[in-house]
Amino acid sequence: MECVFGLVGKGFALVVADTSAVHSILLHKTNEDKIMVLDSHKLMGASGEAGDRAQFTEYIQKNVALYQFRNGIPLTTAAAANFTRGELATALRKNPYSVNILLAGYDKETGPSLYYIDYISTLHKVDKAAFGYGSYFSLSMMDRHYHSDMSLEEAVDLVDKCIIEIRSRLVIAPPNFVIKIVDQDGAREHAWRESIKDAPISAA
Amino acid sequence: MLFLCICDAFMLSVRKIVNLDDHIALACTGLKADARVLINRARIECQSHRLTVEDPTDPSGTFSAWKANATGRNSNSMREFLEKNYKEPSGQETVKLAICALLEVVESGGKNIEVAVMTKEHGLWQLDEAGIDAIVAEIEAEKAAAEAAKKGPPKET
Numbered sequence: 086m087e088c089v090f091g092l093v094g095k096g097f098a099l100v101v102a103d104t105s106a107v108h109s110i111l112l113h114k115t116n117e118d119k120i121m122v123l124d125s126h127k128l129m130g131a132s133g134e135a136g137d138r139a140q141f142t143e144y145i146q147k148n149v150a151l152y153q154f155r156n157g158i159p160l161t162t163a164a165a166a167n168f169t170r171g172e173l174a175t176a177l178r179k180n181p182y183s184v185n186i187l188l189a190g191y192d193k194e195t196g197p198s199l200y201y202i203d204y205i206s207t208l209h210k211v212d213k214a215a216f217g218y219g220s221y222f223s224l225s226m227m228d229r230h231y232h233s234d235m236s237l238e239e240a241v242d243l244v245d246k247c248i249i250e251i252r253s254r255l256v257i258a259p260p261n262f263v264i265k266i267v268d269q270d271g272a273r274e275h276a277w278r279e280s281i282k283d284a285p286i287s288a289a
Numbered sequence: 290m291l292f293l294c295i296c297d298a299f300m301l302s303v304r305k306i307v308n309l310d311d312h313i314a315l316a317c318t319g320l321k322a323d324a325r326v327l328i329n330r331a332r333i334e335c336q337s338h339r340l341t342v343e344d345p346t347d348p349s350g351t352f353s354a355w356k357a358n359a360t361g362r363n364s365n366s367m368r369e370f371l372e373k374n375y376k377e378p379s380g381q382e383t384v385k386l387a388i389c390a391l392l393e394v395v396e397s398g399g400k401n402i403e404v405a406v407m408t409k410e411h412g413l414w415q416l417d418e419a420g421i422d423a424i425v426a427e428i429e430a431e432k433a434a435a436e437a438a439k440k441g442p443p444k445e446t
Contacts, residue, residue, distance in 0.1 A: 143340055144340065147336040147337070147339055147340045148336070150336055150339075151332060151333060151336045154308055154309065154310070154332045154335075155329065155332060
């Protein structure tokens, strides 16, 4: 029931992910961060097999860092997306990674961008995208309300609309979400949307 | 693997000081061609270490073997100089001491000297030629003043 979605606005891109770590019928934790900060201006939101998710995104993050040390300049978002797709493709017929990825980045020359990369190495450059059962609701809401060059306020409002739809319509909806943003000032956490906080430990 | 070579308009010579990671730098002397192979291996090893060990390396857990050292041509005389003059410097004094040591064996001038400073707050940053020349001028002025003082006072009869 993992939900990851994202969209591009005016001068920024947002990636939103649920924060539940689930194993079969058990919810381990409600504050699992599934959006990795690849470098100063890139975000990678991932959904899928928990082990693959952590392993693959960390592997990409370290390779992005290695490129920067070797060459003195960072990768562009497009280059990072194509590199990621290449790694998924290479592993596909041997040890495939079950991870779906939304890669958002900001480049000085080309502005914000969002890439859809699914577990069988499909790569698309998009304005809005979503993975998981939640995509049925968030894609519909975005198709209805999205327009290009949305302001941050409008975009976060649309994100909230999507989260409300997911919470009200998805049978086992994740309770909490995290919203991360990438713009010219870099990649960072923007907000959380929590409907459940971990219960405080009661005194003996 | 495609190797990309990037020429920075401001870099006129092969760099001898490079970043291996955010908190590790490497200075090299000798065959540059061999050095770049080893630097590449070291960079890969840094990221590989981060990937496997996961947590950022605590600097206090690694060997900080030397307070001062020298390598390459004339390293013996530089090491001697450092042994004589190292007095736990901090901040700008450290930079001055390093340049002083280099001046013992190298022609003075920013063109022949590369200085990189690593701090916790700012990571690795390199001094520009003007900055190095300024410190060299300061050192030479101090040396001249010391020489004058030596020749000056004994005039008592």
